[in-house]
Amino acid sequence: MTKQARQTLLATFKLVVLCLMLFLLWTGNSWAQIPDDTKISPIVEKLIDNNARVRLEAHDALVSIGSPAVPALIDVLKNPDFNIRWRAAWVLGDMASEANLAVGALAEALQDEDAQVRMYAALALDQIGKAAKPAVPTLMAALQDKEEYVRIYAAAALRRLGGEAKVAVPSLMNALKDKNPRVRKNAALALGTMGSEATPAVADIIPLLKDAEYYVRYAAVKGLSGIIGSYQDIADNLPSAKLIKVISQFEEVLKILEANQDKFTEFDIAKIRRPLEALKAEKETRLFDRAVEWLLQHKLLLGIAAYITLLPSLWLILLRVAPLWLLKINNALKPYTDFSLPFVSVNVPLRYVLFVGWFHFHPRVLDAWVEKYMNSVREQFPKKDTVSSRATYIPIPVVLDGNTVPQLTPENLRATFDKKRSCLVICGEGGIGKTSLACQIASWAIAETKDRRLCEHLMLPVLLEEEFRIVENKSSLLEAIRGQLQALIDEPEPICAELLTRLLRKQRILVIVDRFSELKTTTREAIGPDSPEFPVNALVITSRIEEKLGRVNKTTIKPLRIEANKLSSFMEAYLMQRGKRDVFTDQEFFDACSRLSLMVGQGNITVLLAKLYGEQLITAVETRQGTSLQIPENIPNLMLGYLNELxxxxxxxxxxxxxxxxxxxxxxxxxxxxxxxxxxxxxxxxxxxxxxxxxxxxxxxxxxxxxxxxxxxxxxxxxxxxxxxxxxxxxxxxxxxxxxxxxxxxxxxxxxxxxxxxxxxxxxxxxxxxxxxxxxxxxxxxxxxxxxxxxxxxxxxxxxxxxxxxxxxxxxxxxxxxx
Structure with a gap:
């Protein structure tokens, strides 16, 4: 037998013996209780077997045994052979919380002469978690270890301990200057877990915001956010001097983050900004309290001065940070309408006595109200049948106040909607795309970015399509808008009449009246933009004729038909938006466009008919049999084909x-x-x-x-x-x-x-x-x-x-x- 064969046979025999021992360990009747050292020690010895597979089997076996194997592994940590010492530390780390009894031995192992033993000891203490608190002093010393991985894992272990290791703050502060970036990262993260206890380290963490390594910068932000975040819970009990100092420190942090936005995300900046704003709000509250005390000491005149200055200041602050609170406060004070002013026999509403009434419908308050419901509107408005059926919008030329515009954009309409009262009339024949354009204008009104909006502020689009229901002693127009708006914002209660009127007058609601020329006389008469009492200051009307509207100042849009020589471009754009252009070969596409051109002749075609033709093209190519496409050859058959498709x-x-x-x-x-x-x-x-x-x-x-x-x-x-x-x-x-x-x-x-x-x-x-x-x-x-x-x-x-x-x-x- 060759030497190699003997070695292979020996390794196999060892593996079989190990597996047999494990089997007996877990299945034998006499072994059913906690195993003793005589049964575990042979497995521990296999940790340094020459065969790698045997070593791994032994490692996994000891981890599976768990806490009963800890005493034997503790003894091995003092073995002269460094190989079995670091492997024992490795096993204890993988046991995690089951190795709690080994914390003291692992703390001693942090001073082992072998760097690998120290590294695995630090790693094991990290994995054990909170139970490793007794090892904090030795972990603090291990930041100074000459081996970088020992320093890295020691800092990680202190991070896991969090506030339990607050005594380690000075050592971690020194680690922030370590030459190894991973040590600096773990030190910053560990300090963040210690909350306000790590405040002395803030000045040392700030330079890491400019560290060359991105993950160190990330750790610095996270560590600082953990420190300032902990102050939110204790802000009420902080001395004012301490509160001001913390705010000052973190204002510097925020300034660095905002000045280096190419290195930090908005999410990173928000981690500091949000708790900082909360602390500032606490600071402002304290300033207000001190001012009130001072006013009380100086009696009447100072009280009047405070009343005149501080109350409006409070509402101005709310206007900046929480505008909707002003609306809630005003609504709560509405019932109190007979407040008698001293020295004069005048009764005024309490909300105006407190100055908050002057902020009731401030533009910022209205904008905040609109913003509150904008997500719902962006979800609900496109689901309306009229809007969803016109979801595919292809820009076409229009005549805007006598001037031909090749492609209408929000910029073309800003001059109209920048006016205090804006009225837009979209007129033209049926099928020309009036309603589609009105729906597109509505989408511009709720656009997320300002450059795609009709004006600086957002507007809630309300689409009126039906005849107005007569409501006794109420405006049928306002009731129709109120009903549509309630459904749009998904609120169980209707909006109050006063707020609705303000939203309409301040152009926060865009009212779209569709098919105006086809409505009954009573409904048409309810819409009178030339009346000074007409509340809608952002109005869009679609009509088959150019409505006079009492000769009110208005902007007129007339969508144009698609020219015969531009049909192929329109069909190309339409099929691309529908995601269907690729289902046609080039020859099929151009043949279909040629057929449409023959139907149109030398004239033009409406958008609707072009879209219907496009839809039947899609149906024809998806259901074709053979190589030819069955496409209608005239408009009446095109309409009947549309019915067949539905x-x-x-x-x-x-x-x-x-x-x-x-x-x-x-x-x-x-x-x-x-x-x-x-x-x-x-x-x-x-x-x-x-x-x-x-x-x-x-x-x-x-x-x-x-x-x-x-x-x-x-x-x-x-x-x-x-x-x-x-x-x-x-x-x-x-x-x-x-x-x-x-x-x-x-x-x-x-x-x-x-x-x-x-x-x-x-x-x-x-x-x-x-x-x-x-x-x-x-x-x-x-x-x-x-x-x-x-x-x-x-x-x-x-x-x-x-x-x-x-x-x-x-x-x-x-x-x-x-x-």
């Missing part, structure tokens, strides 16, 4: 597409037949219309379009009306219905459609019905066989809409032509 996701009691088209056309006509523009329809009228066509369960039809497809929305305080969510969709569906009813019968068109259209145009409603007339014209040309541009019906519709269509124009109502 219907595709329904899984329960699903209607077939044809039936859905029939229902939607009927309901759309119910919403437009009154005045040829999208509006509200009575549910009872819609049910009657569906019933007249032998449609079973018409109520379920309405519920299907509202709850499954989200095409319509129930409105009104009585919930007895509904409207379509998208105006252009309602226009096209109603137009399809009319074309199906009248076909190419000139007589029906004249008697049943054109007579009313002529009356509406004569009474000045051409702008509001233009979209519907063009939709009817487009549906006539695309749906009626052999329909031509030269037909009487086509020409009449174009004339009523105010458009003269060139003979070579393609069939499409989204073409922008010359009146």
């Amino acid at each position: 219907n595709r996701d329904v899984t329960t009691d699903k209607l077939d597409d044809r039936t859905l088209h029939q229902y939607a056309k009927i309901l759309a006509w119910e919403c437009l037949q009154a005045n040829y523009q999208p509006g509200n329809a009575k549910r009872t009228d819609a049910i009657a219309a569906l019933t007249s066509l032998n449609i079973n369960e018409p109520e379920k039809c309405l519920e299907y379009l509202e709850n499954c497809l989200h095409l319509i929305q129930t409105i009104g305080s009585a919930k007895d009306e509904f409207r379509f969510c998208l105006d252009p969709l309602a226009e096209y569906l109603a137009a399809l219905y009319i074309v199906e009813q009248y076909g190419n019968n000139d007589g029906k068109w004249r008697s049943l459609f054109f007579r009313k259209a002529d009356d509406l145009v004569k009474t000045g409603n051409q702008d509001t019905i233009q979209g519907f007339l063009l939709a009817v014209r487009d549906c006539y040309l695309s749906q009626v066989p052999n329909a031509k541009e030269s037909d009487f019906i086509s020409q009449k519709l174009g004339k009523l809409a105010g458009y003269t269509v060139p003979a070579n124009t393609l069939i499409n109502p989204v073409i922008s032509t010359t009146p």
Whole structure:
């Protein structure tokens, strides 16, 4: 047998014997009690076996045995062989709290002649924790050890002991100057755990804030934060001189941190700033108390002087540090309204006697109130149906007060909202993107960074979409705003009328009135910006026409259609925002844009129709079969395709597409037949219309379009009306219905459609019905066989809409032509 083979066999035999001993140790009946030295000592001896695996098995076995093995290991700490001494210290450290009895022996080991033994002894005391308190004197001495790792672990052990090792502060102060950065780091951290007891070390820790090693700087901040943090708990009992000294020391610390922000994070700075501000607040309180005592000694005149100066000063301090407290104090004092002033027969509210009333609705107080609810607003506002459906916003050119702006930004609107009263009117045809732009303006109002806001301060956006409910002896406008605001800030109680009015007048609430031109007269009349009593000083209105609003000074925005030569750029941006551009090959994308260009011809297209086309592109590419994409070739089919797309996701009691088209056309006509523009329809009228066509369960039809497809929305305080969510969709569906009813019968068109259209145009409603007339014209040309541009019906519709269509124009109502 070779020498190598004999060594391998011997090592294996040792390992087997060790494992057998461990097995008997833990399973034998006679060994079930605490093992004695005769059974542990052989395992301890294996700590210096020649085979590394045997040594590790022995180490793990002793750790598993725990406290019963401690006496044997204590004896080994005095063994002549330094190898078994440091390994025994290592085992005791891994036992942690179970090695409490070895603290004294480990403290002696800190003076061992071998550096490795001293290092593992220090490490073991660190791992034992609070029970290592008796070793503090020797740990203090081990800061001066010539071996750096001994110093490092000794400082770490003192850190673990925290306040129990407060006598070590002088030694740790010396360690702050150690040449080894890890020693300096552990010393700073250890002093931090000792709290106010380590105050003498503050001056020595401050230079470490400029240490070359980043982790030393971090430890210095943490140590200093531990010291100043401990003063918060005892600030009430500190002598004023001591309090002032501590504040002075840490003001120097804060100044260093703020001057070196490239080396420290805001979180690091906050560790010092927050407790320092608390101590300063305690200092200010004491100053106030001393001033009150002094005033009491100098009787009436000094009391009056203090009353005039100190009370306003107190409110000014609160205005700076806690503005909302001023609001709470004022609200608490509101009931006390009949306070009689001495020497004069005048009764005034108590809050004004105390001067706090003058700060009730200070701009800083209003800003603090808005800031309090801003997180809720940023979460809730985007969840509104109208806002979420317009989450994908692509900037388009607009005309701002007569000037074309390629891309509207908050900077373009700051001049408007910097005024004391600001009114913004977004006007244009249906589908042009008015509501989308209003929602984007709302997002700028709540932007986190000032450069993305409409003005310096934040504003809470309130979106009003429905008719106002009449409330006896109250403003219907204010009640509508109050209800929307309550839901937005998620508060169980409504906001008080006085605070609401102040927020509105100080432009802390941005009121957005959508579809103003389609609202009832009573609702429109409730919105009068030209009235001096009108409380809303930050108002945005969307309308199909350019509203006069009593000729009030206003800013007007008119979103422009997308030009034909810019369609591909818009579609590229839209698909990129939707994260769908990569699902198209370049050829598919350009072919789809070419098709859209053919639909548009030489004219322009509204944002809504471009988005609907984009959505159907996405659906077509995700559901395609083969290599071709099934994309609508005209706008009426595009609208029906949109319905099919919504219907595709329904899984329960699903209607077939044809039936859905029939229902939607009927309901759309119910919403437009009154005045040829999208509006509200009575549910009872819609049910009657569906019933007249032998449609079973018409109520379920309405519920299907509202709850499954989200095409319509129930409105009104009585919930007895509904409207379509998208105006252009309602226009096209109603137009399809009319074309199906009248076909190419000139007589029906004249008697049943054109007579009313002529009356509406004569009474000045051409702008509001233009979209519907063009939709009817487009549906006539695309749906009626052999329909031509030269037909009487086509020409009449174009004339009523105010458009003269060139003979070579393609069939499409989204073409922008010359009146």
